[in-house]
Amino acid sequence: MVDGLDGAELDRRIRTGTLKDLKGIGPKTATAIAQAHGGEVPEYLATLEQAYADQQPAADDVAAFRAALRGDLHAHSDWSDGGSPIREMAEAARALGHEYLALTDHSPRLTVANGLSPQRLEQQLDVVAELNEELAPFRILTGIECDINVDGSLDQTDELLGRLDVVVASVHSDLRADRRAMTDRMLAAVANPHTDVLGHCTGRLVIGRKQRNGTQRPRPESDFDAEAVFGACVEHGTAVEINSRPERLDPPRRLLGLAVELGCEFAIDTDAHAPGQLDWQYNGCERAVECGVPLERVINTRTAEELLAWTGAGS
Template identity: 40%
Template sequence: MMDNYAIADQFSLLAKLMDIHGDNPFKSKSYASAAFNIEKLPVQLSDTPAEKIASLKGIGDSSAKKIVEMLETGKLQQLDDLIAKTPAGILEMMQIKGLGPKKISTIWKEMGIENMGELLYACGENRLLLYKGFGEKTQESVRQSINFFMHNKGHFLYAEIEEFAFKAETIFQEQFPKYRSCLTGEIGRQLNIITKLEILTTAPKNEVHDLLERQEFQNIVAEDSTITATTSGGIQIAIQLCSEDNFIARKFSGTCSELFLEIFKKSTGFSEDRNYGSEEEIFQQSNLHFIAPNRREDPEIISAALMGPLEPVIEPGDIKGIIHSHSNWSDGLHTIEIMARACIEKGYEYLVISDHSRSAFYANGLSAERIAEQHLYIDELNSKLAPFRIFKSIECDILTDGSLDYSDDILNSFDLVIASVHSNLKMTEEKAMQRLLKAITHPAVTILGHMTGRLLLSRPGYPLDHKMIIDACAEHKVVIEINAHPRRLDLDWSWIPYAMEKGCLLSIDPDAHAVEGYEDCRYGVISAQKGGLTKASNLSSFTRAELENYLTERRSAVRN
């Protein structure tokens, strides 16, 4: 049964395609409006009697009929008809930022371009400048977006592919019980983005080939000691074949970055042709302390492992509270009480509720009056839910000039403030630095949220001098967020060592917009482990009492 988000997606796509094809603009606007309102509904349409759907806010008779059609048939015929008469390349263009339906219509109907390659070539010839609505900046933005899209096509977030990867590993282990099989490569290293799935096995080549055919993999190609294939979902898989004698050595080398492996070989004399009993034995023979697969990236860690055991990294169980979450006061799905009770059920000690600030009008940002109301409501909940505590916070927009979204009096009414950039993301490095550095110096800012604004596989983020930003956060005692949403993971793990070296606190925060979002903490931990983040350096690992003391001491320090 389709849920509200799936139904809203169908309406949104229908509205865009209608605009591209030049259909009735009033109807397309009504369907776009329906998509927006359906996402905000507090109940599932599948649980709503068909005769009552039309009376729901923002739906109407025409949209209601289509909703019933989708719930009954699982599809929308009008949308299917539009998709059928739309070139595949045009559908793909809809994923490019900066290209709305009107511009895509111009590209297709007036320029005669029907795929990404043609459009990229047209940008190179400045052809877009000849058409209304396409200036030089727009053309350059389109060119960059296409390059970014094409570079990442076929790539997956770790969170998107993890379940499938472990299922594939289990299938190999169950189908070949007499042989050894394990995940290796990018998934073994737990990279944020996975370009292909690799499995190492000692099973015979012909049997592996037969298994892939039985599992209905596509494009199966066997070459030497590797068999490649593709899933129906577009996941590239590479089966690395090896002998029993060098399984451990190959497993080790497969979970190292190229640079790490190169330096490790030079430093230790490690060889993939040798027979090792375990990965631990590889390190023991090299007089090194063990380095986990997800930390075999930067070769500098080899020197640290020579000096002594590596400091234990953070684990999912070390997260003591949820920092950075949104409720239905702004753009969250659930009430603050529901969010809090879900925390209690999961064993967390506190919740930092941080709805959007007033400039985020698209997210129902809070006015000063609503902030006062929310604070009274939180006080009531804290009396009822003690010793669990809800901290009063806000995700305050960093405005274009680097100032914050509220007066100092209002900002000082919060227990802590998360400052983030949400608008005017297309900035030069100079502009981005000015904007963030000014915000960091504000005494009310406790945490810098998702530092670069990146969305993995969608948006690269604005350019920054990471070291300068981290240095500023260290100087002004501003915590740096590791936004745990799988599409953000921002701050990137590669900057964690520098931040810890400078004495910065970091904070793994889920940016949860529903209770289900709490689960994203795990992906934040996985990413943070790669950077060597310790429990002591993570704010969300503080107990409730420790967080209270930290906020009291920090408030006293910045005011003096």
């Protein structure tokens, strides 16, 4: 918002105390802007720096793990329930040093998230193709976060799924189904030849989303036979997602350790719905290091060409 003001207008608003009249700027932010504009270190920043001065820097092994990631395979735009255009998401990923970003907006069944009908997904593919010409060598990978239906089928046409670079399959409904039903549902999705990544497998929320009455309730894990599902992931070449969203951090450590033990491959993703959330991959890397995930089994450490050879895109 401030970048859009010329110098004279910014000076006038600081002088008249009207910065906070601008959208998204409250009193605390207005004070920090005014102090920074005057060449000072904002008091709020100084307080934070002092409070966290004793914290240790990122562990070398976690930092190295994060540095090895070449992209993110789960991100949303304003075409579904994200808050930013595709270009902004891509430019933010590029600024973080990524070589690619998979655009995985929701499938049609998830109407609450403005899921993409086949027609809208086809339109999005054309938009991505144009952007890739402009942003090269950075690449937006075509993709979808496809809802896993109750019968285990995927919520999009086979023809369109076959045209995509990356398919993340996730359960978003009937999360309290009994263990047998949920296991069968996930096994069918993992075995689908179009499925590349099993998204946030337990569906849990460790930090609950705000309810209508203002309370926040965590959501427990779905009940399924994790050994059978992760074994199927190994058998069918489907990666298990390490979801880096702070409210998900899915799978839990005990299940992530089991997936490592069984030989799964992994995708460390942010499930970002805004540009700033693309920086959350550190959360997933930290958990990967804690649970002994081998770096060579993380598919988004690969180049785009190697990754697409693995997913079979275009084959």
